[in-house]
Amino acid sequence: MLRIFDVMPSGENRFTGESDGGGRQVVDGTQLLAQAIVAVAKRLPDKEIRSARAVFSRTVDATEPVDFEVDVVHEGRTMASANVAVRQRGRRRAMVSVLADAPTPDVIRHQAPRPDVAGPAEAHPVHMPMTGRELRVVDVVDLRSPEEVGPPELYAWLRYEPIPTHPALAKALVAHFTGHLSVSATMRAHEGVGTSQAHRTISTGVMTVAVAFHEPVRWDGWLLYSHESTQVGAGMSYVRGQVHTESGELLASFTQEAMIRPLTADHSAVPAQARL
Known part of the structure; x- marks a missing residue:
């Protein structure tokens, strides 16, 4: 040990x-x-x-x-x-x-294509502090706002400087962002609910994250993180995602389970139209 x-x-x-x-x-x-x-x-x-x-x-x-x-x-x-x-x-x-x-060498190989979304030049800059990281989100201006309503998905472009050359550090950096936007992706489908309410009127927390790396894990420039919330209910959400290079290589896939629960026993923190 x-x-x-x-x-x-x-x-x-x-x-x-x-x-x-x-x-x-x-x-x-x-x-x-x-x-x-x-x-x-x-x-x-x-x-x-x-x-x-x-x-x-x-x-x-x-x-x-x-x-x-x-x-x-x-x-x-x-x-x-x-x-x-x-x-x-x-x-x-x-x-x-x-x-x-x-x-080992390939017996067979295929991968999911990169989602056809706007590139980093057309995406909205987001301030999420971490030295050496730049973040831009597709189609969403304010990630935390309850007024940002759309499909339960988010696409985020990230650029790191410097990019680690050691394989384990590169994978650790890819894994680091896999939990950041999943709750926002889930809440986006529900009007009147946003992560600005987290820890104030709604209790949220990441409970599990799983990430699989698809060799080789190396890149230049931007990475695209895709998030799709496939289910939320009974106080838990489930999100699956992928990490592609700007040129289309699939580096990793990930899933996340998160807690989304009211802070009050009578559920009044959650608008009626957003409840199950």
Whole structure:
């Protein structure tokens, strides 16, 4: 078992977090997912990370140290797997299961095409702070507004500078954004509901994220993140997505489950037309 805290390279080891509405600085779940990917890559240096699935049980405070405990379940010649326990103050906050392997030549290959949406030049810039990242969203001006109504989907262009050359760091960076827009994509289909209400009148939280990497994972320029919410109800939403390069290569696929629940017992926070 390996215990790791600073698993990102120098200059990249600080957590990204946002206020949860109560004044606490809470770490993004996908930050933990990304760091777990790097931790396993350090433990299995002769393998490629192929997929990771995280379950977030408790929030993580961005101002306190976090332990990543890597437990290798299997380490074979071609395949390997590991579980990562994310702990803070002695309590387990998240679990991440990671699959790694040694890629082999294709027997067959196909991939889903890049969605035919407006390019980054026509998309709307969005301020979502992270040093070295530029974000633009297709067709939506204010991601958080309850007045932004449309299909339960979002398309976001991202550009990173610099782009990591190490495969595990590149995959961690791809994984980091997979949880950021899924709740917004779900809420977009319901008039009067938006993420500006999160932690105020509606309780939201990412509960699981799973990401699969499709080798090779390398790119230049912009990445397109596609989000499609296929179901929401009983307090949970489900979103699936893909990550394409601007030239059309499919780098990764992902899914997310998130909690969307009223903060009040009488459900009055959610407009009647948006309820099931």
